[in-house]
Structures are given as structure tokens and as C-alpha cells.
Amino acid sequence: DGGITQSPKYLFRKEGQNVTLSCEQNLNHDAMYWYRQDPGQGLRLIYYSQIVNDFQKGDIAEGYSVSREKKESFPLTVTSAQKNPTAFYLCASSLYLAGANVLTFGAGSRLTVL
Amino acid sequence: DAKTTQPTSMDCAEGRAANLPCNHSTISGNEYVYWYRQIHSQGPQYIIHGLKNNETNEMASLIITEDRKSSTLILPHATLRDTAVYYCIVHIANFGNEKLTFGTGTRLTIIP
Secondary structure: OOOEEEEOOEEEEOOOOOEEEEEEEOOOOOEEEEEEEOOOOOEEEEEEEOOOOOOEEOOOOOOEEEOOOEOOEOOEEEOOOOOOOOEEEEEEEEEEEOOEEEEEEOOOEEEEEO | OOOOEOOOEEEEEOOOOEEEEEEOOOOOOOOEEEEEEEOOOOOOEEEEEEOOOOEEOOOOEEEEOOOOOEEEEEEOOOOHHHOEEEEEEEEOOEOOEOOOOOOOOEEEEEEO
């Protein structure tokens, strides 16, 4: 079945450590996204990528980094510069359907910094 | 992208139709209206989208007013599994403008 796989589902790290969250899709979608969600809040865009080897900052990119070396993969690194990294992280990819941009989301990765 | 306004929360009895409103008074002519939902601690799920005409699929119906300044998502026979946060989003699908902004949505609770 086609879809988006995020790993790990749960992650605990000590303060000051970098963490990399994996996102893989087999939907052949061109665009991929990373969102952050805090309790009781909506989703905020961190980074997005329209094509391989290109990505753009979203609304809250500070303290995060990404790469897009393959169409299927869009890993997110939460660096030690991110002041409050504990959150639920969601990866998505998108397909244009009749001129509209429809996102498919992964199940999410919950990061807790101790 | 145009801003959207949704009620913070709503209740609906199981088996009844759930009607979720969304205001988007600043929508431009080529912006689509999208609906997604997020069940607790899961990734959001696409429901439906439309431009001008009403749309229906296996999950829901989308009714867009003639002036396109508001819309309503209809779940025809709500079940307990429809309890979720529902997001209404307005967006232009242009290459180079793939940013979709999610607000806080409407928390729909289906009552047994």
C-alpha cells in the first residue's frame, strides 16, 4: 500500500542533542512538508520541498534543518538551537488533483526532550 | 491564502448529520476550499475540497455558498469515529506556493 512512513513514533532525547526524524513516501509525490503541532494547537509549517535538492523555509524554520536528496525521503533534524523541541511532528506529501493541492500525512513522531 | 474562521467546538448526536461551518470572506477567485480532520494523536486526513460547485464523496459533502465567502462540511450520518478536529483551509494550488496553513479547527464531538 502507498503511504508515508514516519519513524520513530516516539523519541526521547536529552537537552542539547540533535535528533533526526525520518519521513519516507512511496506515493511518487513531488512535494513534501514538515509540520509541528503543540498540544491544543494547529499545525505550523517548518520546511517544505517542491522537488529534489530544493527546499524552502516555512513559518518556524529556526532550529531545524532538512535535506531532500531523494524524491522519496525528507528527513528533519531538530538541532540543539531549537529552544522548545518537545512536540508532535508531522510529515506530509502532496499531489495536485485537478489543480488542487491535496496532502497525505504520516502518523507523526512525538519528540520529548528531557 | 485567505484566512478562515471556524467555531472552536461542536457536538452532534450519533446518527445525525454534522454540519461544520467555515467562513472565508476574503477568498479569492482561484482559491480552493479544503477540509481535513485529525483524530487524536494521528496525522490529519484529507476529506474533500472544492472550488465553486458543491462536492460529495464517500466521506462527506461540501457546500460552498454562491459568493464563496463561506462553506459547510456535512457528515451525513455521524458515528463515534467521526469525533475529531476538523480543519477548513483556503489555498491556491500554484507551483511555488505549496504552503498550506492549518488553524486550530473545530473540535467535533459525536455524542452517543
